[in-house]
Amino acid sequence: MKNMPKINQFLGCCMLVSILMFSCQSEELQDNQIPDNTQSLSLEKLSSVKNITMSTSAMREAYVDCETTCIVAGSGNYFVMADSDFYENGNGNGYKRKEISYEAYNTETQFIIDVYYQYTGNANFDSSIEIEITDVTINEEPQVVNISPIIQDNLEGGEIVSLIYNLPMDWEACDKISFSVKQEGLSDDLTLDATYSLIGICPCEESFSYEDLGDNTYVFTYSNVEAMENAVVQFTCPHIVDFTPLDGKEYSVNPGNGPGAPTVLTWIGDLEACSETTFAIIFDADCNQNNANFANIFTDFKVNGDSKKGEASNIKFICPE
Known part of the structure; x- marks a missing residue:
């Protein structure tokens, strides 16, 4: 793939800061895990403060x-x-x-x-x-x-x-x-x-969506029901010549071989149950693969080989005439 032309990556990064900070909070495991033993006894000396809150490890x-x-x-x-x-x-x-x-x-x-x-x-x-x-x-x-x-x-x-x-x-x-x-x-x-x-666990649903931040910068959000280890997440991108990840994730690339063999970006990692995982990417559209004056820079999202795109639309870039 050829080098990506210069675009305003700084603007895209700034727009992503608040989204990615929230995502990191959603994706991180809780540090305060409760022990697995059936029963336990704990004694802790506390300062004599009125209305002290005993449960301090979480909200x-x-x-x-x-x-x-x-x-x-x-x-x-x-x-x-x-x-x-x-x-x-x-x-x-x-x-x-x-x-x-x-x-x-x-x-x-x-x-x-x-x-x-x-x-x-x-x-x-x-x-x-x-x-x-x-x-x-x-x-x-x-x-x-x-x-x-x-x-x-x-x-x-x-x-x-x-x-x-x-x-x-x-x-x-x-x-x-x-x-x-x-x-x-x-x-x-x-x-x-x-x-x-007992208070029950909130039901969660699988979902996929994306947000256009401008300048071919997109944030994709996926929420899964069950936890997955080493999940294979793939983006099908028929008409791109390059891309820049803004989420700190490492993607492998199958560049394809012209029409009918689109570029596929692959990330492998763990997905937490009932939590959102975000992917932030800048795409460089390829306007030379067809004569239709547009480039399909995203057409599918798969997890472990199954499409999760649902009703989300393809992402189409209108090429300059």
Whole structure:
């Protein structure tokens, strides 16, 4: 292929900055992955700050209901049910106050309860926290609760106790998990009981589209349903003599051999489930392959050999007369 003529690539790059920054956020894996163990106990000393948020590894929203909300797979955004209880007594040097609060939420694969314990006053730290899942209902069928309660003794104020429960493979939105949080010691016991209706995963659909940024610069966006490793993504480009990728991806090129054997650009990489992958390319049209005064610079988009172009139009460049 001959060298690409000079065009305003700087303008195209500037126009792509905001799109590609958003795309990178969509394509990156979450750094804060939840452990795979069936149950776990974690204690973390926290600073004594009022209204402290326990769930800091990802975005959280207040729980509404399981019928109108859903989790966007891979987003790290979950819906938290929270409650608290406290006991206080005395005044002056004899004042003491203890409080337990929890945040409960489900991810794509797990149900998590974080319990935060606070204490103010003189104490000998003989306080304990117990977290227990009491009932699990999946597809309206009661399940055997196969996880032992978490019990932690000798707690100090400012510690978190967590229980992590692996959801069964066939769980659905609005399945129910009942649990109990109990604090014992240091005067009257505190107990919180609740039932959490699981938030389902948002359905996603396969889609393909592109945006014309001008000067033969295009951003293609593909969203797939299932994750794919080493997916083979191909662009069919019948009438081009060169191209410039602006997305940092590496493409192999089959230049074709004239009419009937179009140039094919190929990228191989991983595609995340229910997430958008973008491809940004500048094309150099070939106006010498036909006498129709136009060049088809894009006619198909394939993933693993299957066309995903759908109803998207061919990209036609009108050649100068």
